[in-house]
Amino acid sequence: MxxxxxxxxxxxxxxxxxxxxxxxxxxxxxxxxxxxxxxxxxxxxxxxxxxxxxxxxxxxxxxxLGTQDGLIPWAAWHHMQQGQPTGEAPSNAAWAFITPCQWQVTTDHITLHDPARLGLDEAASRELLAIVAPWFAEDGITLHYDQPTRWLASSPLFATLATASLERVQGRDVRAWMPNAREARTLHRLQSEMQMLLYTHPFNDARGAQGLPAVNSFWVHGTGALPAGLTAPxxxxxxxxxxxxxxxxxxxxxxxxxxxxxxxxxxxxxxxxxxxxxxxxxxxxxxxxxxxxxxxxxxxxxxxxxxxxxxxxxxxxxxx
Incomplete structure (x- = not known):
């Protein structure tokens, strides 16, 4: 049948x-x-x-792909579907999506706004990627351009790190959706560093002059590695x-x-x-x-x- x-x-x-x-x-x-x-x-x-x-x-x-909460390897699946060369990454590497975004911080909320509102095009996204990639690389995370509001990242860190879908956190307080603090120490530190780096960076100054929202953080999602022997249905x-x-x-x-x-x-x-x-x-x-x-x-x-x-x-x- x-x-x-x-x-x-x-x-x-x-x-x-x-x-x-x-x-x-x-x-x-x-x-x-x-x-x-x-x-x-x-x-x-x-x-x-x-x-x-x-x-x-x-x-x-x-x-x-399995159904473990927060560990469905969407980034690794996307990478496989695109037929992209793995480079130095083995076939069982762990991947993640990194979405540049804007966090609005108030006294009682940290709200993640819809990344589409940033108005990032490919040129701006690649410029931003070049700015932040060295910081990620220092922690063993390699970034790859995928689309304006989403990059691919490879690192062993993502193999067991459960993360919330971007759709879960969009428009909501990010604090309720942050990854486990002990397992995500590196990412939490990187988020703080990116906020400090981008706060007064010329990249955001130029965006402000154009009336565009500032990019001040990122969200990690779609983490995990593909099951062994997986083939597309x-x-x-x-x-x-x-x-x-x-x-x-x-x-x-x-x-x-x-x-x-x-x-x-x-x-x-x-x-x-x-x-x-x-x-x-x-x-x-x-x-x-x-x-x-x-x-x-x-x-x-x-x-x-x-x-x-x-x-x-x-x-x-x-x-x-």
Whole structure:
């Protein structure tokens, strides 16, 4: 039997009052029809305080990366997928993502703002990378440019260092999400050094003259090394992440609009495949948990129950 087409939808539900209100007037006919055809599969329960969001756990499980909280090796996976040369790093090296960012410090909060607000382009990101890379190198951390708001870093330090997903900490107080103080002494010191270095650096003076926010820190995430012998699955899940941005900025009107677009697009396509008898799998994820559904043979009792009470999104969203 061919592998099922797997659609993964992060931020499908939220317990925020604004999201609950937005759902009242939202109709998702294709999603309801799809759920009515599918059986409940495995769940990934969790807490909003976990370092790894449930959609990342679900995706990591499908890719064979493991699901240890805060130690899903996304940076190492990305490095492998890009086919980048490892250079001096062995195939089992530990990697991390380093995201330059702005921390806003007040008397009772240290808030990490959305890195996209920095307006970094490739030239500015590479300039900043050249400024800070020697400081990281002194602690055995090698930085590599990846994209304007994200660099790759290799070091044995990242092999066992659990870190919070950037999505968990964005817009929140970083102090609740910092890595273990004993295991992350080097990173904590580097963050302090970067704040002092960049506070009066000409790089930020030039940005200020252009009306751009200062870059004064960084966030480490996606840490770990790939499991031995890992190979990419022939048909990885399709991640439909249109809900991510509006959910993170709590724009629930835009979130509801994005849901309607998803329902008419990827969800409708998955429904079509299911109606054609193809095996399909759907994973819906909130901030707490993820729940999967799949095509499976039904017994007589199950068919009767499904007919009398079909599964609908409004019934399952509270589980997320």
């Amino acid at each position: 061919p592998a099922p087409h797997h659609l993964l939808i992060p931020y499908a539900a939220s317990r925020a009052p604004g999201a609950q209100e937005a759902l009242k007037g939202l109709t998702l006919p294709h999603l309801d029809r799809l759920l009515a055809r599918l059986s409940t599969a495995d769940a990934s329960p969790g807490e909003e305080t976990s370092l790894t969001p449930p959609h990342e756990r679900a995706l990591a499980q499908a890719l064979g 022939a048909q990885p899940p399709q991640v439909a992440d249109a809900l991510r941005a509006p959910a993170l900025r709590e724009d629930w009107r835009a979130w509801a609009s994005a849901w309607a677009t998803l329902d008419a697009g990827p969800v409708a396509e998955l429904l079509k495949q299911a109606e054609q008898g193809q095996p399909v799998r759907l994973t819906l994820s909130g901030e707490h948990s993820a729940q999967s559904f799949h095509t499976a043979p039904l017994g007589l009792v199950q068919r009767i129950q499904r007919f009398l009470r079909p599964q609908r999104f409004m019934d399952v969203r509270e589980q997320l």
